[in-house]
Amino acid sequence: MIPIKLSIQGLYSYKEPQTIDFTQLTAAGLFGIFGAVGSGKSSILEAILLALYGSTERLSDKGEKNSMVNLQSDILQINFEFTAGNNHHISYLARYAVKRNPRNFEDIRPAEHTFYRKQDGEMVPISEKAEAIIGMKKEHFKQTVIIPQGKFREFIDLRPGPRADMMKELFGLERFDLSGKTGTLAKTAKEERIRLQTKLDALEGLNPEMLSDKMEEKQGLEKLLKKQEELCDLTGRELQQMQGIREKHLELKVQQQSWDSLERQIPEIERKKKELKAFLEARTHLFPVWEKIQEEELSLEEASVGFTDCSRFRLAYEEEIKKLEDEETSLKEKAEKRSEREAKIRDLQKVLEIQAIQEKRRAAEEKLNALKPDMENFSQQEQVLKEQWEKVDREAEKAENTENRELLASYGNKVRDWQSLTSRSREIREEMNAMEQQVQQFAHQADSIGRKLPPGYRDFEEWQHAQKAAIQILETEKEKLIAKKALQHQAHILTEGEPCPLCGSSEHPAPLSPAPSQDLLEKAKDELKQAAKTLEQIQEMARDLLFLQTRKENESLNLQNRAEALKRIDEELNVLQQELAKEGIRDLESLQTAQRKLEVEIGNQKALQVKSRALRKKLDELRMAMEKNRNEFQEMEQQLLQASSTLKAKEEEISDPDFTAAYLQRSSDTIHQTIAKVREDIRETNNLLDSKRKVLSDTKSKAATNLANLENFKQKREKAAEKLQGLNENFELLRQELGFSDKEHLVQLFALKMDTDQMDQEIREHEKNYSVVKSRIAALEQVPGVNAFRQEAFDELKIKHAAESEELEKIRKQLTLLNKSISDIREKLEEKSRLSELFEKLELRLSYLKELEQLFKGNGFVKYVSRIYLRELCNTANLRFTRLTKNSLSLEIDDNNTFWVTDYLNGGKKRLLKTLSGGQTFQASLCLALALAEKVKSLNQADQSFFFLDEGFGALDRNSLRIVFETLKALRHENRIVGIISHVEELQQEIEVYAGIRLDPERGSQVSYSFG
Secondary structure, three states: OEEEEEEEEOEOOOOOOEEEEHHHHHHOOEEEEEEOOOOOOHHHHHHHHHHHHOOOOOOOOOOOHHHHEOOOOOEEEEEEEEEEOHHHOEEEEEEEEEEEEOOEEEEEOOOEEEEEEEEOOEEEEEOOOHHHHHOOOHHHHHHHOEEOOOOOOHHHHOOHHHHHHHHHHHOOHHHHOOHHHHHHHHHHHHHHHHHHHHHHHHOOOOOHHHHHHHHHHHHHHHHHHHHHHHHHHHHHHHHHHHHHHHHHHHHHHHHHHHHHHHHHOHHHHHHHHHHHHHHHHHHHHHHHHHHHHHHHHHHHHHHHHHHHHHHHHHHHHHHHHHHHHHHHHHHHHHHOOHHHHHHHHHHHHHHHHHHHHHHHHHHHHHHHHHHHHHHHHHHHHHHHHHHHHHHHHHHHHHHOOHHHHHHHHHHHHHHHHHHHHHHHHHHHHHHHHHHHHHHHHHHHHHHHHHOOOOOOOOOHHHHHHHHHHHHHHHHHHHHHHHHHHHHHHHHOOOOOOOOOOOOOOOOOOOOOOOOOOHHHHHHHHHHHHHHHHHHHHHHHHHHHHHHHHHHHHHHHHHHHHHHHHHHHHHHHHHHHHHHHHOOOOOOHHHHHHHHHHHHHHHHHHHHHHHHHHHHHHHHHHHHHHHHHHHHHHHHHHHHHHHHHHHHHHHHHOOOOHHHHHOOOOOOHHHHHHHHHHHHHHHHHHHHHHHHHHHHHHHHHHHHHHHHHHHHHHHHHHHHHHHHHHHHHHHHHHHHHHHOOOOHHHHHHHHHOOOOHHHHHHHHHHHHHHHHHHHHHHHHHHOOOOOOOOOHHHHHHHHHHHHHHHHHHHHHHHHHHHHHHHHHHHHHHHHHHHHHHHHHHHHHHHHHHHHHHHHHHHHHHHHHHHHHHHHHHHHHHHHHHHHHHOOOOEEEEEOOOOOEEEEEHHHOOEEEEHHHOOHHHHHHHHHHHHHHHHHHHHHHOOOOOEEEEEEOOOOOOOHHHHHHHHHHHHHHHHHOEEEEEEEOOHHHHHHOOOEEEEEEEOOOEEEEEEOOO
């Protein structure tokens, strides 16, 4: 995580919004944040923790938010921009904001805590939290990246168990917890062994002799199959030949039946030939003339009807045209008076304008009369307000005191420090009580386990060695029993003079005695199982005893550290109380009372300032109202003068004063109605005239069209009558020539729906079939054996062939089943061989897995890897620590994850790290923190790492401070970024790039930079 920018508003002493731009600070590699005590330096780290994790170091995230918000602010808001991920290539924004309840100053509303990721130049909301983005919990973040005030040695003070858990979470060591996976593999292997054993038991009766017997049986069936196939093939050829003769015999019978049917159809076919001939002559020669006669009769009827209708329409059109011409003349006379009527409308509009001007003039006169008294009242009110404001302003200047504000800010910080120290003291005392109970409990449990050690053994390790030796003896006895039982299976087949299958000897002077019973072997297995179980119990008790002893020792050390921490807190609280006692303040309640008294005084001062500003604002508003009243009075005078001149001009524009005189006293609504009525009448007259002209034009056009149609229908009627007469004469002549004497029969032929193509096809089809059937009968009668065919002989041959085929199929099925049986036996023999090989490999795998289970049991491997990481951490830290201590001290870690120090000034003897002085402890903590940050940097595959220290330099002398500072400056060459928060002046003189924090009594904490 690399910081980019931090914006703070309303947190502790940060009253106004302040922004810390880390861009130039981090570019320097080593930078500082300096300021006086209580200026708000440590609040920067609190703000980063709030933005990332939603809680601070000093206060919890529940119930104490009211103390975080600045007492003069209604909102706390933090925006923190930073980069994270591999090589810090992703930019993020963390936002944290809370607000006070407007109705209850002490009540803080729930916080808004959101994260954003930069994508395509924009910040996009995301659901991930800080742990997922940075890859650390808050506790680990405070130990590797940002180390708050008073927490620098927390990594050293951790107990071995939590320290190992921290390494496990930071570096993902849970991947080395293989006990579960090993157990799963062992369980799977055992299940697989049972499965293989079950399959082998099912194949126990199979042997190669069974396969040889089946092969001999197969050879006999194959010979029988070949003989039966030859016999069946001969009968089949005879049956196939007779089948061909039978088919031709059946075909001859069918053709003879078809011949009889065709003979019976001949009279009907002759009738259809005659009917088709008459229909074709009538449709070809007479029907076209008949259709033309029907068409001309229809044309003659249409022309006659049209002529009659047009004659009737001519009279109606003449009457309608006369009526429309009279109406057009009347509307035309009315439309010619339009200009005269429009002039009167314009005069009425002028009357409306005159009435509006008169009304405006009356309103201006009334407004002028109303404004005159207000101008006199405003002047008197201005004098009174001015005197009141000057009096309150003088009182506010007298009450102003900047020292009270500084003292109030100081009291606020001291109240928070007192509460924090008291709360921390109470928490440590509770922790110490719990630790004392834990130490007693561990001692009691260790004594309980120690009492289980049998007499004759010095410790559990000696008991384990004895139990392992007993197990080895039982294993040897069991193997002997198994070997003896296996050899006994071969002993009963030994024959004098024949070679032994194991050693090859032909003489057997002392064959093996009968095998031990199965009960004896099972008893040996049970004893071995019970002995192994006892060993596991011994090992478990030994581990538990070691664990309890280690925990007891660690808890005792932690109890001592807590006591030292409690002493430091009590000393800090005592210093604070002595400082306040000089001012006459003896307890927290007195301090809070003094704080509230100052708040009341400052509140009264603010009230006078607020009242002064309110009176000044009221005076300014009154003067603005006076100016507005004066401008309005002048505007009304101007409007009155303008209305009088405009009224005279409008009266001169009226063209007919006599006409408008009657309307001057009428209402504007009446005049508007009159104007609208006249305009509507003019518009309606124009529309009616246009409509009449269009209707008249359309009617004249229709009358002309009707006259043309009348003449046309007359000519068509005469032509149709003449043409119809010629067609009738031609039709009669053709009918007589073709011999159709009956006209009604001829008309029926015209109406008849006959499919001539189908009828012609039926006739031709009959003639074709007649010829084909006749020739086929003659051909079949010439084939030998067709007429002499006997169905009984054919059926007998068919039955014989079916019996022979059935016997052949039976033999084939027997052979198929035999082949299947041979294949199954061969596959099972191969499967038996394969399963036996797998079973042997699985037995070997189970033995290996059992050993791995013992290694991984109880997270042993994870603890081992964690110990390696801690040792590497010590080695990395020693590169700096030995130099800082001038090669007099070095760090080590024991098997219980406890830190030790090798003291080379005292013969290389070892002592606990916690026995170092305050300055040496700071040096060790610094080196371990830098080493831990370096490991985290490598884990995140980052090219840079960031490290923030808050205080911690007060315990160092000038020379140690110089060495530490040189170490920190050297980190820049390692691409490391280190930020230091301190009030130590020596550091401020050495660090060129820094941000300065200053507490302003009015504006709160203010940020400035060394680079301008």
